[in-house]
Amino acid sequence: MSKTGPGYRADIDGLRAIAIIGVVVFHLCPNLLPGGFLGVDVFFVISGFLITTILQKSIDDDRFSLVDFYERRIRRIIPALFVLFFILSLGACWLLLPPDLMAFGKSMRYAVISLSNFHFLNNSHDYFNDAGSGVPLLHTWSLAVEEQFYLIFPFVLLLLNKFSRSVRRKSAVLAGLLVVSYAAGLWMMRENAMSAFYLLPFRAWELMMGACIAVGKLPVPSHGWSHALGGVGLCLVAGSMVFLNDANLITWGGAMLPCLGAVFLIYAGGEGVAGRFLSVRPMVFVGLISYSVYLWHWPLIIFSKAFYPDTAAIWAPLVCVSFFTGWVSWRFVECPFRDRSWMSRKVVFAGWLAASVLLLGFDYTINKIDGWPGRYSDQVRHYLSFKSSSNAVKNETKSHYDPARAVKYGDLSVEPTIAVWGDSHAGALVPELDLMARASNKSFLFFGTSAQAPVPGVVLVDQSNGAKREKYTEDTLKLLIARPHIKVVVLHARWGFYAKGRNERSTPSHWAFYGHSFGSQDELEAYYTAKILAVISALTDAGKTVVLIYPVPEVGYNVPDFLARQSAAGKSVQSTVRCLDFQERQSGVMAALDSPRGHIIRIKPHERLLAGDQLTILHDGNPLYRDDDHLSTAGVDYIKDMLEPIFQDQTE
Numbered sequence: 001m002s003k004t005g006p007g008y009r010a011d012i013d014g015l016r017a018i019a020i021i022g023v024v025v026f027h028l029c030p031n032l033l034p035g036g037f038l039g040v041d042v043f044f045v046i047s048g049f050l051i052t053t054i055l056q057k058s059i060d061d062d063r064f065s066l067v068d069f070y071e072r073r074i075r076r077i078i079p080a081l082f083v084l085f086f087i088l089s090l091g092a093c094w095l096l097l098p099p100d101l102m103a104f105g106k107s108m109r110y111a112v113i114s115l116s117n118f119h120f121l122n123n124s125h126d127y128f129n130d131a132g133s134g135v136p137l138l139h140t141w142s143l144a145v146e147e148q149f150y151l152i153f154p155f156v157l158l159l160l161n162k163f164s165r166s167v168r169r170k171s172a173v174l175a176g177l178l179v180v181s182y183a184a185g186l187w188m189m190r191e192n193a194m195s196a197f198y199l200l201p202f203r204a205w206e207l208m209m210g211a212c213i214a215v216g217k218l219p220v221p222s223h224g225w226s227h228a229l230g231g232v233g234l235c236l237v238a239g240s241m242v243f244l245n246d247a248n249l250i251t252w253g254g255a256m257l258p259c260l261g262a263v264f265l266i267y268a269g270g271e272g273v274a275g276r277f278l279s280v281r282p283m284v285f286v287g288l289i290s291y292s293v294y295l296w297h298w299p300l301i302i303f304s305k306a307f308y309p310d311t312a313a314i315w316a317p318l319v320c321v322s323f324f325t326g327w328v329s330w331r332f333v334e335c336p337f338r339d340r341s342w343m344s345r346k347v348v349f350a351g352w353l354a355a356s357v358l359l360l361g362f363d364y365t366i367n368k369i370d371g372w373p374g375r376y377s378d379q380v381r382h383y384l385s386f387k388s389s390s391n392a393v394k395n396e397t398k399s400h401y402d403p404a405r406a407v408k409y410g411d412l413s414v415e416p417t418i419a420v421w422g423d424s425h426a427g428a429l430v431p432e433l434d435l436m437a438r439a440s441n442k443s444f445l446f447f448g449t450s451a452q453a454p455v456p457g458v459v460l461v462d463q464s465n466g467a468k469r470e471k472y473t474e475d476t477l478k479l480l481i482a483r484p485h486i487k488v489v490v491l492h493a494r495w496g497f498y499a500k501g502r503n504e505r506s507t508p509s510h511w512a513f514y515g516h517s518f519g520s521q522d523e524l525e526a527y528y529t530a531k532i533l534a535v536i537s538a539l540t541d542a543g544k545t546v547v548l549i550y551p552v553p554e555v556g557y558n559v560p561d562f563l564a565r566q567s568a569a570g571k572s573v574q575s576t577v578r579c580l581d582f583q584e585r586q587s588g589v590m591a592a593l594d595s596p597r598g599h600i601i602r603i604k605p606h607e608r609l610l611a612g613d614q615l616t617i618l619h620d621g622n623p624l625y626r627d628d629d630h631l632s633t634a635g636v637d638y639i640k641d642m643l644e645p646i647f648q649d650q651t652e
Contacts, residue, residue, distance in 0.1 A: 007053070011270035012046060013287030014278025015237075015262060019043050020290035022241045024297050024322060028315040035244035037127075040142050041206050041255040042237060043294075045262040047146060048210025055154055056215055059161050069154055071345050074352050077143065079337040080329050082355045084295045085112070088136060089362050091299075095306045097384055097564055098371030104136060105363035111140040112359050114147040117198040127197055128246045128462070136299040141198055148200045149207050157215075171216045174208055181205035182256070189250045192464035209259050213266055223271060229264040230274030236261025247461050247512055286323070292334060293326030300325070305557070306565060376568055383564040386623040386632045401468040403476040406445040410437025418444035418488045418646065419480055421454040425552060425630060426492040432636040433643065440647040445486075447476050453493045457531045459514035460498065466514035477535060481542040489539050490646055492549035494629060495593075496585040499525045503554045503581060503629075529592035540598040547646050548593045550604040551586045552631055553579050559617050559625035560632075579615035582606065601646070605631075605639050 019039035026036025054072075058064040085108055092104045110119035120127075120141050127138065156177075160170045185202035188195050196202045221229060240258035249255065268275055277283070286293075300322055308314050336342055343351075366372065373381055408416055409430060420426055420433060430446055437444055448454060449472075451463055456473040459466050480486055496503075499521075518524040539546050555562075555577065566573045583590075586606075593602070609616050609624070616638075617624050624635035631639070 009266075009270055010284050011275045011278040012050070012266065013290075014280070014283035015042065015046060015265055016287035016290040017278075017283045017285075018237060019046070020286065020293050023294065024319060026241075027298060027301055028318060033241050034246075035241040035258075037246070038237075038240050038244065038255055038258040041258055042262045043142070043290075044146065044203065044206035045210040045259050046266070048207035049214050049266050050210070051150065052153075052157070052211035052214035055157055059157060064154075064158070066154060067345070069150075071348055073147070073150060074348055075338050075340075076334075077147070078352050078355075080292050080295055080333045081111075081140075081143065082352075082359065083329065083333050084299070085359050086355075088299055089359070091303060092136070093372065093375075095303055096371075097380075097561060097568075098373045098376070099384060099387055100371075100561075102367055102371040105366040107135060107137040107140075109360055109363040111137050111144065112356050114144045114151075117141040117144040117148075117200075121194055121198040124194075126194060136302040139294065139298040145198070145200050145203050146207070149204060153207075153211070167215065167217050171212060174212050174215055178205045178208040178212060181208065182254070186250065186254055189254060190466065193462050194464065206255065206259050209263050210266065213263060218267065221268065221271075226268045226271030226275070227273065230268035230272040233261040233264030233268065234274040234277070236264065250461075251512075251517070289323070289326040289330040292329035293323055296325040296329065297322035376564070380564045380567045382621070383560045383567065383623055385560075386626050386634065387558070387560045401449075401465070401472040403447055403472065403479045406447045408443055408445055409434040410443035411441050412443060414441060414443050415485050416443040416445045417485060418442060418490065419447060419486050420444055420490045420492070421447040421476060421480070422490075422492040422549075423448055423452050423454070423494055424450040425494045426454075426490070426549075428626075428630045429492065429549075429636055429643070431633070432640060433646070436640070436643065436647055442647055444490075447480075451497075453495070453498045454491050455493075455498075455528075455531045455535050457513070457516075457534075458498055458528055461512040461514055463514070470514055477538060480544065481538060484543075486544065488545045488547060488646065490547040490549065491536070494554075495551045495589040496554075497629075499528050499588060500585045503556050503585060525588045529588055532589070532592045533596065536596045536600075540596065540600070543599075545599040545601065546596070547601045547603060548596075550593060550602065550606060551582075551589060552605050552629065553582045553609050553615050554585070554629040555579070555615065555617060555625055556581075556628055558627050560623045560627075563618060563623055573618065575618040576611075576614040576616050578613050579610060580613055582610060582615075603642050603645070605642065608639050608642060 019042040022033055022036035022039035022042075024036075025033040026039075030036070055064070055069065058069075088104075089108070092101050096104055107116060107119060110116040116137065120135075120138060125135060125138060127141070160173055164170060181201060181203075182205040185196050185205060188199075188202050237258050238261075240252075240255075240261065244252055244257070265274060265278070270276075270279060297318075300318055304314060304318060337348075373384075376384075406419075410416070410418075410433075418437070420430065426448055427446070427450070433444065449469075451460060452469050452473070454473065454476070456470070456477055459469045459473070463469060480489055512518065513524070513527075516527065518527065536546055536548070562577075563573055619634065619638055622634035623632055624638055626632040626635075
């Protein structure tokens with residue numbers, strides 16, 4: 001079961017076990033371990049230490065070879081990864097609907113060439129909010145970051161070794177690069193959180209923390225220091241997974257705490273209570289299979305959603321299947337391919353290139369045939385057609401954050417008397433409002449951007465451009481108040497999201513807005529509702545009629561996918577589903593929207609969509625949602641008559 005040989009550290013495999021357990025638990029049940037995703041950061045530190053140890057030793061012995069290094073990387077990473085890709089490709093053709101199959105092929109293409117982190121960033125895949133997105137290869141972002149690092153880092157070490165053999169100087173240079181990367185990462189977390197998450201320049205410091213231990217050749221700590229360092233390190237790693245989350249991470253210096261914990265444990269040398277705990281056989285075994293478990297657990301979660309949208313009900317079997325599949329992959333794929341006596345270097349490189357061509361060919365073919373829609377009936381394809389964002393307006397705000405450049409809709413020959421202000425939920429209404437405004441010979445301006453409430457002082461802490469968003473909401477309110485020809489202001493948003501988070505994923509509440517933090521969920525909600533009331537009051541005091549569009553009930557999973565899968569499986573397609581959390585999620589916001597008096601018009605989509613705990617998701621054969629929470633074109637049409645008061649003459 002365990003590895004042997006000079007330099008082998010069983011405790012490091014035990015540390016890998018903690019990392020993979022954290023990641024798997026986080027992906028299945030984030031409330032149980034909100035910081036479990038930090039296991040990936042721990043993996044980076046471990047990798048930086050182990051790979052740099054090998055690199056530095058070969059450089060010191062004057063036997064370093066790039067070909068040999070990359071052969072080792074291919075043997076270590078590629079076989080298990082490509083076997084995963086080939087098996088998933090077969091499963092994807094069976095399980096994934098055409099749009100998702102095309103997305104899978106594209107993400108696999110970028111994963112094959114180790115650029116999936118750029119792909120997911122450029123396609124706006126938020127790692128923390130894409131659990132229900134149907135992206136089976138989202139987790140390959142970390143493999144791309146690591147491979148990009150090792151494409152560059154050997155040359156850095158070679159250059160350092162060429163100019164100086166001094167351990168102190170080499171360590172100082174690496175430490176300097178580490179500090180620059182860490183500082184850049186902290187800055188980018190505030191400016192663009194997903195760029196900081198996905199891109200190597202802001203992640204390199206984690207790998208370099210491990211590299212610095214390897215290059216620094218630090219003195220062996222005493223027995224007492226080993227005990228202390230190991231204990232503190234274990235507490236930092238485990239404590240970070242329990243107490244940190246994606247929202248409060250920047251407050252605690254990013255991923256520095258778990259990375260420091262990993263450094264302490266590695267430097268402790270496996271001594272002490274912590275070292276002995278990490279070296280026990282079960283921990284070592286889990287660590288040995290951790291790479292394959294990491295590869296398999298996420299696709300298993302995503303594919304299981306095809307049959308069980310609520311994976312919480314089956315998370316225990318998923319854990320078992322993930323670890324069993326990981327063991328099979330380790331035993332029958334990883335181990336044989338690492339044995340250099342079993343396969344020559346030429347065969348390794350040739351096999352890697354041939355497999356890459358086949359996988360890229362799969363992506364090309366799937367995209368050429370548009371995801372192979374012929375597998376499904378006309379009805380399935382009809383449901384899937386509603387997944388398109390045809391009723392979503394182009395995000396004009398994101399590039400400039402200037403309310404003076406708001407887009408005009410309706411009858412463009414008349415002065416706008418109406419303003420629609422909100423997030424993507426408001427944007428989903430705009431195409432229908434555009435038609436209604438034209439029919440009424442009126443026009444309106446649309447203000448807003450996705451994931452941004454029409455409320456000054458309320459900016460999600462994990463959104464990029466927080467300062468710009470904050471200023472945008474303040475400037476929008478000032479502009480609306482200052483323009484007398486704007487008589488009606490429509491406010492609409494995914495209201496409960498800003499207080500409760502997403503309902504399609506059981507994330508802990510963030511307890512923070514940009515520039516603000518709170519001691520409890522109740523404090524955050526009190527602040528939020530007070531800010532909602534303040535913006536309504538400011539608008540009514542300025543003589544505006546305020547139209548409050550109440551929250552649209554959230555389904556919790558992609559409706560067109562759900563209906564298409566029911567139809568494809570030959571099941572009776574459901575027109576309603578249970579919606580049990582609407583009142584709990586929206587109660588605070590609803591109370592706030594209910595309380596203002598004055599020139600207020602209230603529109604309540606939930607009264608049309610919800611009957612008791614039953615939510616209508618299908619009407620006249622058309623899905624009413626385009627995903628899990630946005631109304632589709634059919635959904636907006638379903639409540640169209642409720643929107644008519646917006647265009648009534650408010651001077652009467």
